[in-house]
Amino acid sequence: MEVESEDVRLDEVTFAVLDVETTGLTPQFGDRVCEVALLRFRGDRELGRFHTLVNPQRPISPGAFAVNGIRDQDLVDAPIFAEIAPRLLDLLEESTLVAHNAPFDLSFLAAECQICDLRLTANPIIDTLALARRCYLFPSNSLQTVARFLGVDTMGQHRALADVVTTKMVLQRFLADLRQKGVVTLAELLAAQGGPIGSQRREATPLPPQIEEALGSDRRLQLRYVSADGEETRRMVTPLRVTAHAGYLYLVVMCHLRQEERTFRLDRIVEIS
Numbered sequence: 001m002e003v004e005s006e007d008v009r010l011d012e013v014t015f016a017v018l019d020v021e022t023t024g025l026t027p028q029f030g031d032r033v034c035e036v037a038l039l040r041f042r043g044d045r046e047l048g049r050f051h052t053l054v055n056p057q058r059p060i061s062p063g064a065f066a067v068n069g070i071r072d073q074d075l076v077d078a079p080i081f082a083e084i085a086p087r088l089l090d091l092l093e094e095s096t097l098v099a100h101n102a103p104f105d106l107s108f109l110a111a112e113c114q115i116c117d118l119r120l121t122a123n124p125i126i127d128t129l130a131l132a133r134r135c136y137l138f139p140s141n142s143l144q145t146v147a148r149f150l151g152v153d154t155m156g157q158h159r160a161l162a163d164v165v166t167t168k169m170v171l172q173r174f175l176a177d178l179r180q181k182g183v184v185t186l187a188e189l190l191a192a193q194g195g196p197i198g199s200q201r202r203e204a205t206p207l208p209p210q211i212e213e214a215l216g217s218d219r220r221l222q223l224r225y226v227s228a229d230g231e232e233t234r235r236m237v238t239p240l241r242v243t244a245h246a247g248y249l250y251l252v253v254m255c256h257l258r259q260e261e262r263t264f265r266l267d268r269i270v271e272i273s
Contacts, residue, residue: 008186010175014042015126016095017171019163020105021068024061024267025208026249027111032056033081034070037160038091039168050091051161053078062226066270068158081112089113095123096186100143100167102127102197124186128167130193131174142210146170207242210272211251214239220256224271225264232270237262 017039024031034056040047053070055078060070099105102125113120132141138149143166147154152169155162175189183192190196207215214221223235237253240261244250248265255262 009184010179010186010189011043013186014040014047014095015098015168015171016040016092017098017164017168018092018105018109019099019160019167020108021064021070021158021160022108023056023058023064025063026266027108029244029248030058031061031064031108032058033108033112034060034064034075034078035068035160036084036088037164038088039164040091040095041168048091049161049164050087051164052084054084055080061267063267063270066224066226082116085113085116085118089118089120092123096126097123098126098128098167098171100127100146100163100170101129106197124190125197126171126189127193127197128170128174130197131171134194135174135178135192140210141213143167143170208272211239211242215241221253222271222273223253223264223269226268226270228268235262235264237264242266 019037020033021035022031023034033054035051035053037049037051039049053075055075057080060072060075065071097106106125110120128143128146129141132138132146136146138146140146143163144154147166147170150170150173152166152173154166175183178189178192183189210221213219218238220236220238223237224232225235226232235253236256238256240252240254242249242251243263248267251264251266251269253262253264254260
């Protein structure tokens with residue numbers, strides 16, 4: 001992947017907006033990509049798009065299915081990642097990669113490339129989540145909330161192609177705002193998001209934005225949770241920490257229903273608000 005110069009003006013930058021849907025939250029524990037979409041554009045001109053389901057060669061977790069609605073049977077005849085990787089990486093050539101919560105998507109992309117023995121070069125990365133946090137005061141920085149406050153249509157949310165189109169429109173609104181503040185080059189846009197997103201962030205375990213924000217602010221969350229025996233409950237909680245055990249991530253919380261600490265397996269949380 002060629003690296004794009006950071007001193008280029010924003011109207012000359014080729015952006016490649018990426019979104020992946022996955023079987024769960026953590027590639028470190030074996031979760032895989034099950035859908036990928038990418039859209040390239042420069043200025044107001046779309047340069048190409050790519051979208052496909054991907055056979056992850058493992059089951060979809062209950063939490064992932066609740067979010068994206070993708071079923072195991074939908075993926076039986078889909079290509080495996082190794083079959084679509086050359087086309088995907090070709091579209092990333094000489095571009096600036098864009099994603100909402102970029103460390104999440106990049107951690108999966110890097111893991112899939114490692115499985116295929118392919119090299120993923122660190123092109124400039126713009127994270128619309130980082131821009132939302134640093135430059136705005138939205139009530140929540142989830143993609144759907146940001147888009148709603150900006151008047152961007154979010155039909156088909158939580159599927160890769162729909163989220164890519166939404167992220168592109170959100171980025172374009174951000175760029176229009178930031179130009180008025182003197183942000184006109186890619187280097188200045190990277191500074192506006194807090195600097196480059198380095199490889200050290202890609203290797204960390206990214207969390208859903210709602211959980212990450214709540215951990216740093218004592219904010220309460222409402223969880224919809226499905227237990228191992230299929231029982232569904234709703235809990236109002238204050239997240240305390242995230243732990244790993246036996247190949248799964250767990251959210252430790254103060255449960256306000258029970259008034260005590262409780263632990264919830266992250267891949268069984270089907271809704272967070």
